[in-house]
């Protein structure tokens with residue numbers, strides 16, 4: 381007789397990680413997930429993801445924190461909103477994915493290039509109130525390192541030349557927007573409010 385080595389002991393899950401995710405701005409909605417799989421079927425970038433959104437939520441429920449944050453799923457979400465439209469429970473998955481990215485960065489899960497790109501984009505916005513492609517790429521490659529820079533610049537040379545030809549990538553950094561100080565104050569207030577709500 382084959383020994384299947386199956387324990388009769390009930391599997392114990394650690395619910396703390398799920399509670400942490402439920403406490404995020406849109407996290408409460410994830411409680412409603414019934415694992416139907418509609419998001420996985422609808423997702424535009426599912427083929428590029430380590431786990432579908434459905435499976436990612438399952439990892440969360442069983443407390444697999446490292447697997448959850450190390451998966452590329454949240455980073456491959458293109459915010460196409462198809463899953464949000466089709467989810468029978470009305471879960472705003474794109475908003476949840478945004479929360480997850482932000483949370484992952486706060487916790488230091490920044491090794492993925494998409495995380496670096498998000499951070500660089502945000503810093504560029506805070507700097508001038510608008511995005512200057514040259515500044516964005518400089519920030520990105522300064523963080524990613526020399527070898528990625530040479531590889532990336534080589535791979536994107538055709539795209540870069542086409543953008544330059546069509547005036548889609550200015551070489552000179554634009555001026556800051558008017559009211560940059562006010563914009564920063566609005567962001568600081570919004571962040572303070574978000575931290576208060578997350579701490580409740």
Ligand code: SF4
Nearest residue numbers: 413414416417419467
């Ligand atoms: S479609 Fe909605 S309910 Fe279904 S698995 Fe995805 S998130 Fe969960």
Ligand code: SF4
Nearest residue numbers: 423457458460461463
């Ligand atoms: S919003 Fe993100 S997770 Fe949802 S279908 Fe689009 S790419 Fe997939």
